[in-house]
Amino acid sequence: MSIKPIVAIIGFGLIGSSLARALRHHGVAEKLIAIDCDQGTLKTAEGLELADIYNSDISAVKDADIIILCSPVGSYAAISKQIRPHAKKGVVVSDVGSVKAQVEQVFQDVFGDDICHVPAHPVAGTEQSGPEAGFASLFQGRWCILTPGRTTDPNAVKIIEDMWVKIGAKTEKMDAKHHDLVLAITSHVPHLIAYNIVGTASDLEEVTRSEVIKYSAGGFRDFTRIAASDPTMWRDVFLSNKEAVLEMLGRFSEDLTALQRAIRWGDGDALFELFTRTRDIRRRIIDAGQDEATPDFGRHHEDD
Numbered sequence: 541m542s543i544k545p546i547v548a549i550i551g552f553g554l555i556g557s558s559l560a561r562a563l564r565h566h567g568v569a570e571k572l573i574a575i576d577c578d579q580g581t582l583k584t585a586e587g588l589e590l591a592d593i594y595n596s597d598i599s600a601v602k603d604a605d606i607i608i609l610c611s612p613v614g615s616y617a618a619i620s621k622q623i624r625p626h627a628k629k630g631v632v633v634s635d636v637g638s639v640k641a642q643v644e645q646v647f648q649d650v651f652g653d654d655i656c657h658v659p660a661h662p663v664a665g666t667e668q669s670g671p672e673a674g675f676a677s678l679f680q681g682r683w684c685i686l687t688p689g690r691t692t693d694p695n696a697v698k699i700i701e702d703m704w705v706k707i708g709a710k711t712e713k714m715d716a717k718h719h720d721l722v723l724a725i726t727s728h729v730p731h732l733i734a735y736n737i738v739g740t741a742s743d744l745e746e747v748t749r750s751e752v753i754k755y756s757a758g759g760f761r762d763f764t765r766i767a768a769s770d771p772t773m774w775r776d777v778f779l780s781n782k783e784a785v786l787e788m789l790g791r792f793s794e795d796l797t798a799l800q801r802a803i804r805w806g807d808g809d810a811l812f813e814l815f816t817r818t819r820d821i822r823r824r825i826i827d828a829g830q831d832e833a834t835p836d837f838g839r840h841h842e843d844d
Contacts (some may be wrong), residue, residue: 543697544570550619552576552585552769554665555636556610557674560590562707565676576598585671590747598622601631605800606703609635614776616643632696633657638723639780640687641715648689656696659716660724661723662709667768681829683711687716695819717784724784729792732785734766803836 547569549556556576563569574591575598577580586594593600599813601607601623616635623633633655634644637643640659647657664682666673675810684704688697701711741752741760755762769841802810 544568545703546571546573546603547606547608547703548573548575548604548612548809549591549599549608550575550623551611551615552581552590553669554608554673554781555662555678556608556673557588557590558664558676558678559636559662559674560585561674561676561701562679564590566707568703568706571603573604575601577720581671581687583701588671590674591672592650596636598613602626602628604628604631606620606699607631607633609633609637611777612770612773613639613643613780614772616646617650620646624650624655627655631655632699634660634700636662637780638727638777639661640685640719644687644716649677653691656693658697658700658702659684661687661719662704662708663723663727664729665769667765669770669773679706680706682709684711685719686711686713687719688713698769710736720784720803721787722779724788725775725791728777728781728785729788731766731769732789733761733792735774737763738767787835794811823844 544567545552549560549564549572552574553561560572563572570593572584573593573595574582575595576585577596581592582596585591590764598619604627607623607627609619611619613635616637625806627633633647633651634657635661636645639832640661643659647659647773651657662679662684663684664678686697686701693794704711737760744752752760761800799811799814801807802814
């Protein structure tokens with residue numbers, strides 16, 4: 541492999557376009573190949589000059605040293621099968637999906653030991669989607685979790701790890717099933733709750749939809765931000781990580797019942813103890829550099 545690899549990115553939504561921007565900004569890749577089956581997306585990416593080569597055909601991966609799948613995880617099996625006959629010897633295939641056990645299985649089923657594959661998950665994103673939404677600093681200071689299999693070539697792992705480090709991410713290796721359990725509670729279930737709360741508010745007969753929008757308080761407003769995330773991506777996430785999500789939902793339901801009981805019986809001490817613990821979690825996230833303490837989530841106000 542050349543000192544600077546040729547990188548093919550398949551899927552130019554928020555993550556794919558941000559990765560392309562970051563690789564270019566940091567001078568990591570010798571050449572960037574943009575692949576997307578949607579001609580409109582590809583045209584937009586070309587207009588933004590996000591890559592060197594633009595193609596809707598998977599065969600464009602033939603010169604790539606690294607291939608990164610940035611499409612919804614539900615598309616991985618079909619795309620991997622299309623990649624296999626065109627991938628050159630020594631290529632490393634990776635991805636950015638937030639579910640890893642199923643991805644590892646798909647890669648193993650399609651590529652076996654013939655093509656190196658290193659599943660990865662950059663824990664970063666916004667509720668926006670499309671190539672216009674990307675930005676080069678998205679991964680700066682964020683974690684990228686790698687979940688290589690037990691027989692994965694260490695050199696292939698290093699190639700993917702080095703790529704993420706060079707664009708500013710921090711890396712950690714983790715078992716795929718453990719990753720899915722962790723992300724179920726830190727990402728997947730919170731998104732599911734947001735979708736549910738916003739959907740419930742929309743369905744309330746006693747409150748009109750216009751009132752929900754007009755009197756949207758901070759809490760509900762921030763739930764709508766999460767609930768505005770890409771529907772296709774999150775549909776695939778929940779279907780691909782259903783066991784871990786259902787396990788965490790079970791625990792959440794038990795805790796919600798306990799909270800309901802505390803409110804019903806006026807147990808202020810239990811409520812105060814819970815709210816104190818959760819406030820501490822927020823402080824620890826800020827201290828860890830995973831968010832900023834900017835008031836009102838950094839929103840601009842007229843008196844700023």
